[in-house]
Amino acid sequence: xxxxxxxxxxxxxxxxxxxxxxxxxxxxxxxxxxxxxxxxxxxxxxxxxxxxxxxxxxxxxxxxxxxxxxxxxxxxxxxxxxxxxxxxxxxxxxxxxxxxxxxxxxxxxxxxxxxxxxxxxxxxxxxxxxxxxxxxxxxxxxxxxxxxxxxxxxxxxxxxxxxxxxxxxxxxxxxxxxxxxxxxxxxxxxxxxxxxxxxxxxxxxxxxxxxxxxxxxxxxxxxxxxxxxxxxxxxxxxxxxxxxxxxxxxxxxxxxxxxxxxxxxxxxxxxxxxxxxxxxxxxxxxxxxxxxxxxxxxxxxxxxxxxxxxxxxxxxxxxxxxxxxxxxxxxxxxxxxxxxxxxxxxxxxxxxxxxxxxxxxxxxxxxxxxxxxxxxxxxxxxxxxxxxxxxxxxxxxxxxxxxxxxxxxxxxxxxxxxxxx
Amino acid sequence: xxxxxxxxxxxxxxxxxxxxxxxxxxxxxxxxxxxxxxxxxxxxxxxxxxxxxxxxxxxxxxxxxxxxxxxxxxxxxxxxxxxxxxxxxxxxxxxxxxxxxxxxxxxxxxxxxxxxxxxxxxxxxxxxxxxxxxxxxxxxxxxxxxxxxxxxxxxxxxxxxxxxxxxxxxxxxxxxxxxxxxxxxxxxxxxxxxxxxxxxxxxxxxxxxxxxxxxxxxxxxxxxxxxxxxxxxxxxxxxxxxxxxxxxxxxxxxxxxxxxxxxxxxxxxxxxxxxxxxxxxxxxxxxxxxxxxxxxxxxxxxxxxxxxxxxxxxxxxxxxxxx
Numbered sequence: 001x002x003x004x005x006x007x008x009x010x011x012x013x014x015x016x017x018x019x020x021x022x023x024x025x026x027x028x029x030x031x032x033x034x035x036x037x038x039x040x041x042x043x044x045x046x047x048x049x050x051x052x053x054x055x056x057x058x059x060x061x062x063x064x065x066x067x068x069x070x071x072x073x074x075x076x077x078x079x080x081x082x083x084x085x086x087x088x089x090x091x092x093x094x095x096x097x098x099x100x101x102x103x104x105x106x107x108x109x110x111x112x113x114x115x116x117x118x119x120x121x122x123x124x125x126x127x128x129x130x131x132x133x134x135x136x137x138x139x140x141x142x143x144x145x146x147x148x149x150x151x152x153x154x155x156x157x158x159x160x161x162x163x164x165x166x167x168x169x170x171x172x173x174x175x176x177x178x179x180x181x182x183x184x185x186x187x188x189x190x191x192x193x194x195x196x197x198x199x200x201x202x203x204x205x206x207x208x209x210x211x212x213x214x215x216x217x218x219x220x221x222x223x224x225x226x227x228x229x230x231x232x233x234x235x236x237x238x239x240x241x242x243x244x245x246x247x248x249x250x251x252x253x254x255x256x257x258x259x260x261x262x263x264x265x266x267x268x269x270x271x272x273x274x275x276x277x278x279x280x281x282x283x284x285x286x287x288x289x290x291x292x293x294x295x296x297x298x299x300x301x302x303x304x305x306x307x308x309x310x311x312x313x314x315x316x317x318x319x320x321x322x323x324x325x326x327x328x329x330x331x332x333x334x335x336x337x338x339x340x341x342x343x344x345x346x347x348x349x350x351x352x353x354x355x356x357x358x359x360x361x362x363x364x365x366x367x368x369x370x371x372x373x374x375x376x377x378x379x380x381x382x383x384x385x386x387x388x389x390x391x392x393x394x395x396x397x398x399x400x401x402x403x404x405x406x407x408x409x410x411x412x413x414x415x416x417x418x419x420x421x
Numbered sequence: 422x423x424x425x426x427x428x429x430x431x432x433x434x435x436x437x438x439x440x441x442x443x444x445x446x447x448x449x450x451x452x453x454x455x456x457x458x459x460x461x462x463x464x465x466x467x468x469x470x471x472x473x474x475x476x477x478x479x480x481x482x483x484x485x486x487x488x489x490x491x492x493x494x495x496x497x498x499x500x501x502x503x504x505x506x507x508x509x510x511x512x513x514x515x516x517x518x519x520x521x522x523x524x525x526x527x528x529x530x531x532x533x534x535x536x537x538x539x540x541x542x543x544x545x546x547x548x549x550x551x552x553x554x555x556x557x558x559x560x561x562x563x564x565x566x567x568x569x570x571x572x573x574x575x576x577x578x579x580x581x582x583x584x585x586x587x588x589x590x591x592x593x594x595x596x597x598x599x600x601x602x603x604x605x606x607x608x609x610x611x612x613x614x615x616x617x618x619x620x621x622x623x624x625x626x627x628x629x630x631x632x633x634x635x636x637x638x639x640x641x642x643x644x645x646x647x648x649x650x651x652x653x654x655x656x657x658x659x660x661x662x663x664x665x666x667x668x669x670x671x672x673x674x675x676x677x678x679x680x681x682x683x684x685x686x687x688x689x690x691x692x693x694x695x696x697x698x699x700x701x702x703x704x705x706x707x708x709x710x711x712x713x714x715x716x717x718x719x720x721x722x723x724x725x726x727x728x729x730x731x732x733x734x735x736x737x738x739x740x741x742x743x744x
Contacts (some may be wrong), residue, residue, distance in 0.1 A: 192622075193622055194622045194625035194626075196622075197591070197620065197622040197623055197625065197626065198437070198597075198625070198626060199537055199538065199559060200537035200538075200556070200557050200558040200559030200560070200594060200597060201537050201538070201557075201558075201559075202558075268538075269537070269538030269541045269542055310514070313514075313516055314514055314515060314516070314542075315515055315534070315536035315538065315539045315542060316536065316537065316538050316542075317535075317536040317537065317557070318515075318536065
């Protein structure tokens with residue numbers, strides 16, 4: 001038994017934002033209410049802290065199997081716990097690709113043995129994410145996947161996307177797409193614009209993403225399927241999603257902390273600024289901030305993409321795309337969204353909890369009988385992020401050394417503390 | 422107080438980060454090294470005992486020979502690293518390669534690389550001065566300095582000149598360095614070439630920079646015309662037929678008449694005669710191509726001298742090698 005006392009319970013599902021106690025018995029929430037008493041119970045004093053439903057990260061890379069020198073399920077989920085996440089969705093671009101139930105089971109078996117937080121794998125849309133034929137989606141679902149994606153690349157053709165969305169409809173699985181037009185993205189290492197011209201780096205125009213988002217939305221309309229746009233990064237893409245939602249289509253999207261924090265003007269020859277989609281323009285960032293505020297964006301997702309130092313310590317052109325993100329996500333959201341007054345605390349919590357849960361067709365709330373997955377954080381705590389103290393095996397983040405106001409304090413999964421500051 | 426003395430440079434990575442004062446000083450100090458090229462005895466002893474690593478991760482003959490000769494004329498030894506011959510093909514990383522070079526204790530590293538920013542990457546990690554001999558599609562600072570020296574010799578100034586840069590500006594490191602250099606001195610630059618190679622964003626690079634779509638207009642009253650090399654290997658971008666390029670953008674004698682009568686023509690070499698430049702222009706009285714090569718030696722000698730910090734030179738004669 002665990003009693004969390006005096007916390008500011010913020011629960012978007014019920015609209016609750018009040019000082020309440022939460023009593024946990026074994027793996028579930030037993031009671032929520034003011035001034036609960038449970039003599040002899042372990043007490044966590046959450047005075048001055050926010051108690052939220054457990055955070056869900058819809059988009060990450062744990063690199064296992066196949067990329068264990070950059071991350072493992074053990075190290076990645078430990079970093080996730082330090083970021084306040086209680087469930088993370090690893091993308092299928094492992095080696096081998098998670099395109100069949102055996103790989104899914106391997107991931108979940110490893111997770112059961114070593115993971116700090118819940119692991120909800122995403123399976124491939126197509127075999128080997130090769131864009132040709134559908135992967136064994138139903139078998140993977142029975143093994144435990146929560147969505148499908150060929151992340152790292154877009155679903156190759158409109159035809160394949162159509163088949164995937166039709167096939168996944170009765171399964172209730174969302175199709176998550178990494179949207180880019182491959183011909184415009186070919187060889188590009190950052191966003192095309194004044195900065196790419198100045199640095200002499202090949203850029204992809206903003207249209208690279210929106211062209212594919214437009215295609216996907218047409219297929220969503222055609223099939224009535226569930227479409228989720230991964231790491232949406234441009235103003236034009238956001239407007240397409242906004243219009244699709246207004247038209248009543250089942251289209252959702254996520255935005256990463258780095259895209260709402262940085263722009264292409266921050267890019268240097270340091271490969272820690274190289275990710276895909278690349279950092280956008282100021283106008284894109286403004287549009288994302290507006291979309292996070294007005295409800296167009298459903299979730300904040302990290303796209304945690306660890307790469308061991310040897311891979312990133314190279315010429316910008318040769319470095320792989322991606323940065324780590326678990327441990328800075330909440331702090332960046334507080335910095336960019338809450339402390340600037342752009343959104344309420346309730347909305348911020350929604351973006352990490354009920355928002356991503358809805359994308360997966362799940363719910364998330366602090367109520368009796370619910371799994372005791374809770375994220376406890378401070379909006380005021382002063383701290384500095386040090387990449388060399390990260391739980392991740394990798395160090396590839398542009399936020400090393402950044403000072404923050406507010407961040408995770410404790411993470412509870414199934415009634416147990418998996419991390420405390 | 423010597424407040425007017427420009428800050429001393431440690432590396433030469435790009436033109437963009439230099440001030441006009443620093444560039445003017447570099448050009449002024451290169452003058453004595455121009456004279457050396459005209460002397461019967463061209464070798465100094467000022468860098469005797471020093472060594473220069475010439476690390477070219479991309480094929481090049483002319484720039485390599487220029488730097489190698491510059492080092493030799495200062496009395497320095499050179500260590501040559503060629504991409505083809507190195508372990509790069511065996512998968513060694515740039516970092517490992519430069520650490521290996523560094524272990525041989527060069528006093529300066531001259532680097533050419535196909536990736537933009539590679540010299541910056543090296544300079545951040547090594548204690549040795551680094552000279553960028555051309556990085557990807559970013560900059561080629563010594564080319565811009567030798568171009569500026571050539572233009573100052575012929576025109577007496579850079580200020581207020583009308584410079585036309587012609588060709589594949591987008592992929593040209595020569596163009597970027599020249600744009601940064603000339604605009605710092607208040608020159609007016611017109612860019613002309615196939616539109617996909619002269620994108621709008623180029624105008625953000627510097628003030629006094631305009632794109633002019635038609636060559637005839639771009640040449641009107643120009644003082645200087647810089648013809649960029651058509652990188653035949655680069656015409657993989659949704660390819661433009663070479664005939665189209667010649668038709669619209671070749672610098673011909675007839676077109677050059679639009680420029681001022683005393684206009685000069687520069688080309689970074691090697692030239693594709695009959696493609697970006699008509700042979701009659703390349704060999705004509707307005708062409709400065711050979712001076713550019715000689716001035717390249719002078720600029721590179723001075724930079725090696727400056728960055729390595731050789732024995733003082735009062736006058737070129739006084740510093741002449743005894744041996």
